[in-house]
Amino acid sequence: MRVLFLGDIVGRPGRRAVKELIPSLQKKYDPDLIIANGENAAGGNGITEEIAQELYSAGVDVLTMGNHVWDRKEVYDFIDIDKRIVRPANYPPGTPGQGHVVVTTKQNVKVGIVNLSGRVFLPPLDCPFRVIDTILDSLKTITPVIIVDFHAEATSEKVAFGWYLDGRVSAVIGTHTHIQTADERILPKGTGFITDVGMTGPRDSVLGVKVEQVLTKFLTHRPTRFEVASGPVELDALFLEIEPESGLTQAIERVQVIK
Numbered sequence: 417m418r419v420l421f422l423g424d425i426v427g428r429p430g431r432r433a434v435k436e437l438i439p440s441l442q443k444k445y446d447p448d449l450i451i452a453n454g455e456n457a458a459g460g461n462g463i464t465e466e467i468a469q470e471l472y473s474a475g476v477d478v479l480t481m482g483n484h485v486w487d488r489k490e491v492y493d494f495i496d497i498d499k500r501i502v503r504p505a506n507y508p509p510g511t512p513g514q515g516h517v518v519v520t521t522k523q524n525v526k527v528g529i530v531n532l533s534g535r536v537f538l539p540p541l542d543c544p545f546r547v548i549d550t551i552l553d554s555l556k557t558i559t560p561v562i563i564v565d566f567h568a569e570a571t572s573e574k575v576a577f578g579w580y581l582d583g584r585v586s587a588v589i590g591t592h593t594h595i596q597t598a599d600e601r602i603l604p605k606g607t608g609f610i611t612d613v614g615m616t617g618p619r620d621s622v623l624g625v626k627v628e629q630v631l632t633k634f635l636t637h638r639p640t641r642f643e644v645a646s647g648p649v650e651l652d653a654l655f656l657e658i659e660p661e662s663g664l665t666q667a668i669e670r671v672q673v674i675k
Contacts, residue, residue: 417525417660419563420445420671421589422452422476423596423652426617426624427460427644431470433616433651437673438475445655448521451529452616453565453591454479454501460624460644462487465494468501478502478519480531482567482592483538485513504533504567505551506542516551518558525660526559530585534568534577534592544568545580552584560586560663563656567592571611578609586658586665589613594623596652596672606664614652619674621645650674 420441425434434452441447454471457463461484468479481503485491495501495513505515516530530551532544548564555562562585568574574590581588583605590597596614603609615624622630626645633640650672657667 417448417521417523417561417658418445419449419451419527419587419656419658420447421563421565421613421654421656422450423612423614423616424453424455424591424594425457425471426594426615427456427458429644429646429649430615430617430624431457431467431474433649433675434471434476435474436675437651441653441671441673442475447655448523448525449478449519449527450476451478451480451563451565452476453482453567455482455484455567456617456624458488460642462491463501464488464490465498468494468498472500478517478529480529480565480567480591482531483533502529502531502565504531504541506532506544506547508542516555518555525561528555528559528562530555530562530564532564532566534566534570534573536568536570536573538569544577548581561658561660562586562663564588566590569593574611578603578607582607583664586663587656589654596670598670600654600668600670602665602668606662608656608665608668610654610670613654614672616651616653617649618645618647619650620647648674
């Protein structure tokens with residue numbers, strides 16, 4: 417089976433990139449499943465129900481999230497209902513939403529999708545290494561095809577997490593830092609890995625934010641309002657070919673489209 421995972425969608429420019437570029441990506445890669453990180457889809461922070469539906473209409477099947485999942489208060493109104501949104505599973509018990517889902521492709525392949533947050537330089541949630549062990553105990557009884565979005569800051573934590581899950585999941589895909597890394601590979605036991613898949617949003621920016629605002633912040637150390645940049649867009653993604661019976665990755669390709 418074929419999976420396309422889109423890097424963090426940033427604001428209106430990112431959503432425009434999704435709508436304009438997914439048709440050509442579908443033609444080229446013919447994915448059975450399209451997953452995207454949507455935690456920055458609403459003005460650069462959080463997500464709304466309207467924007468989630470906009471992305472589904474554009475061809476996205478499942479949205480993963482991250483540390484900005486709660487930035488829009490309206491998320492509490494629909495995150496329990498929308499079973500296509502996956503927030504970090506290592507939030508405390510009782511947190512709204514779901515940390516993992518199982519979807520079925522048109523080819524009748526069940527795919528488990530897990531979202532976890534790192535703890536280095538991010539809020540100290542439950543240990544993602546221990547939480548994933550618990551999740552895998554249940555998911556493995558349903559399907560061997562399991563894709564993990566590890567939303568983390570530190571490169572070392574992401575790489576360690578990939579090695580921890582090698583051979584146990586189909587892929588570990590890093591998100592959050594918005595810069596696409598050139599280390600995509602299939603680990604020795606068959607797990608596809610990339611430290612960070614990158615960003616879908618304005619190219620002439622600092623992680624999606626207007627350059628001048630970020631420079632002001634660095635130069636003055638004063639509070640500065642951040643706004644999503646405009647101009648040309650880029651879509652960063654990862655393409656995976658996964659063997660449905662074993663759940664292991666057979667091919668991996670880093671994707672970047674600039675428009």
